[in-house]
Structure formats: C-alpha cells, structure tokens
Amino acid sequence: MKPRPKVLVVDDEPDYLRIAARIAAKAGCAVVTAPTALEGVALASAEKPDMILLDVGLPDISGFEAARRIRRTPALAGVPIIFFTVRSEVDMVSEGLKLGAAGYVLKPFDPDELLRRIKAAVFPA
Amino acid sequence: MNQVVHCVTADPGVAAFARASLTGLRVRSYPSAGRFLKSWRGDGLAVIDAGLPDMSGRDLVAVLRGAPRTAGSLLVLTGGGQYSPAAAAVCFDNGADEYFPFPPDPALFRARVLNLLGRGGRRAAAEKPAEYAFGALRVSPEARTARVGGSALKLTALEFDLLLYFLRNQGRLVSRSMLLEQVWRQDSSAGARAVDKRIEALRRRLGRSFGSKLRTVFGLGYIFKL
Numbered sequence: 001m002k003p004r005p006k007v008l009v010v011d012d013e014p015d016y017l018r019i020a021a022r023i024a025a026k027a028g029c030a031v032v033t034a035p036t037a038l039e040g041v042a043l044a045s046a047e048k049p050d051m052i053l054l055d056v057g058l059p060d061i062s063g064f065e066a067a068r069r070i071r072r073t074p075a076l077a078g079v080p081i082i083f084f085t086v087r088s089e090v091d092m093v094s095e096g097l098k099l100g101a102a103g104y105v106l107k108p109f110d111p112d113e114l115l116r117r118i119k120a121a122v123f124p125a
Numbered sequence: 126m127n128q129v130v131h132c133v134t135a136d137p138g139v140a141a142f143a144r145a146s147l148t149g150l151r152v153r154s155y156p157s158a159g160r161f162l163k164s165w166r167g168d169g170l171a172v173i174d175a176g177l178p179d180m181s182g183r184d185l186v187a188v189l190r191g192a193p194r195t196a197g198s199l200l201v202l203t204g205g206g207q208y209s210p211a212a213a214a215v216c217f218d219n220g221a222d223e224y225f226p227f228p229p230d231p232a233l234f235r236a237r238v239l240n241l242l243g244r245g246g247r248r249a250a251a252e253k254p255a256e257y258a259f260g261a262l263r264v265s266p267e268a269r270t271a272r273v274g275g276s277a278l279k280l281t282a283l284e285f286d287l288l289l290y291f292l293r294n295q296g297r298l299v300s301r302s303m304l305l306e307q308v309w310r311q312d313s314s315a316g317a318r319a320v321d322k323r324i325e326a327l328r329r330r331l332g333r334s335f336g337s338k339l340r341t342v343f344g345l346g347y348i349f350k351l
Contacts, residue, residue, distance in 0.1 A: 013300075013302060014302075015300030015301065015302045015303065015345070015346065016300060016302075016303075018344070018345060019298055019300060019345045019346065022345060086303075088184070088187060088188045088191055089188070089191065089192065090162065090188050090189060090191070090192035090194070090195060091192075093158070093162065093180070093185075093188050094159075094162040094163065097157075097158060097159030097162060097163075097179055097180075098159065098163070101159075101179065102179065103178075103179050103180065104158070104179060104180045104184070105180070105181075105184070106181075106184045106187065106188075107303065108294055108297040108298055108299040108300070108303055108346075109297055109298065110181070110296045110297050110298070111297075111298045111342075111348070112296075113181055120178075
C-alpha cells in the first residue's frame, strides 16, 4: 500500500495549528506539526514532508524566511508550500507567491477551500 | 475605447468569455494571483475568478482593497459556484464592485463593465453594503440593528459585533482565539469560556432558523453558513 502523503503544519497559534492539522488529516494525509519556524525548518529536513502549511507571522523568523531555508534542502526544493496568515498586505502576498507558493490563504479560512488546496498539492491530477 | 480589462483566471473558458463579450476593450489574461500581482499597476478594471489556483478570488479582492496603490481600483468577481444573495453580499463586503456567477449574461456583463469603466476608471467611493439581507435576517452595520422577519433583535454591542464578524466571514472556520483577537480586542481578561457563552446567547437571540446556522466545530471553533 502506498504510504499516506505527509503534511507539515507550522503555526504558533495552537487553535490554527489544530484546525489545519485536522483538515490535512481529513485530506488523507499524515500530519506533523511545529509551533515555531525554526522547529518547522528542522522538522521539514528530518521528515521530508510532501507539502507544508506555513504561517507567515511566526515569532522567531518569518514564514517566508523559513520557506527559503526549507527550499535550500535539495530534497525539499520543490515541496509545495501553502502560506496562511491573518495579515493581508498586498506586498506580503506578492512576496509569498513570488517564493513559488502553491497557495496563499487568509485566516480565518474556509475549511473546504483549504481541503481542496491540500488535496490539489498532494494528489496532483 | 482603449481601456484595459485584466482578467485573472486559470480557466480558459472564463478568459475566452471575457474576450468575446468585451470586444473593443483590451483584455489581458493572467493565470494566477501571483502573475497578476507581479505585473498589474492598478489601472483599468480587473475581472477576478473566485477560484484561482494559488488564492481565492475573494481573498485577492480583500487584499487589493486594503492596499493604498490598488484600493480605488475597479474589481469584479466572477465564478464561485451557484449564485446566492449571501455569497454576493460577502463578495461586496470584501470590496468587489460587482459580482457575477459564471457564466454571466454576456450583454449584462459587458454593460456593467463599461458602466464601471465609464466612471473614470476609479471606484466611486468606499462602499460597504448598507444592509445585509439573508431571507428574513436583515443586519445594518451602520445603524447597528438586526431584525428577523421584521422584529428587532435585542443584541448587546458585543453580540452585534460578533454577528457582523460572522456575516463578513461566512463559511470560514473561526477559532475562539481569533474571535478574542478580532471581536473582543482590548478586553484581554475574556477567555474561551466567555466566547462560548456569548455565542450561545447570540444563537438564542437569532432564533431557531438562523441560530442553527452558527455551528460549533468540535474542538476547533465556529462556522457561520447561511
């Protein structure tokens, strides 16, 4: 049997960490979580997830910087990353999408939309 | 006519529809929010597909409306499934100047786009719906009143703010911490239990038909879906 795709969720806010993890599990994925960006970078390197849900406003380093560091690992250079954030300045969104994000989702999000985006990223047609 | 319509969609059908119905205008297409944000300078009018590959069209409109460079731009949302007054009201509240389910009537679409562009290519004013109307539920953000079937609801200021927050975030899963941050704001003494109690009170005041639309998602938060 094919192993379930693995999703890493990084968010310092426990409520949204739980919500995103639950939705990723509903999408049929195994889930690992980290509450800070640096822990997320380390976990990405150790676990080699199939996709990453990454909060932008993390307390240690920004989600964008975490994404750059994660992408430096050759095995993770092409990993789909979906950013999610409460802040919605146009320059931030542009920066996130320029980093090659698979998606940019504003909090609070529509759970069905996030589910669709996760499925599209881990089970591409 | 030399005005530009920027069409943001990954769906070739939507792009083809815009080109066919907007003859005489220059129509430029972008397959994603990222490509659009990279090139657009805030000119003309943007037709934005609700379901973009990298972002929801509704979120993109909210983001553009919030930035000084693009706040006065003309933004039209399309797509997003079957039309419902609730869905349309949310699109307008997010800042769309117009909303069409796809496919719109071509003549109506063209007339509305030309009408918007005829205003001089800028938005007339910051417009928010004067009233949300969802069947028997009517909510006026400015007058801060809510009615169900003509009877005024007796809401506290906090309950009204909660109702408005849920209306503006319909279909989105809102955590208790998000509600404390966005609705309670300064009152840091409140906790998750206070949120639950207030939601329960709001449900009671909304009555059975609307109160039941405010669902608890066990262990995660609340979702309001009309």
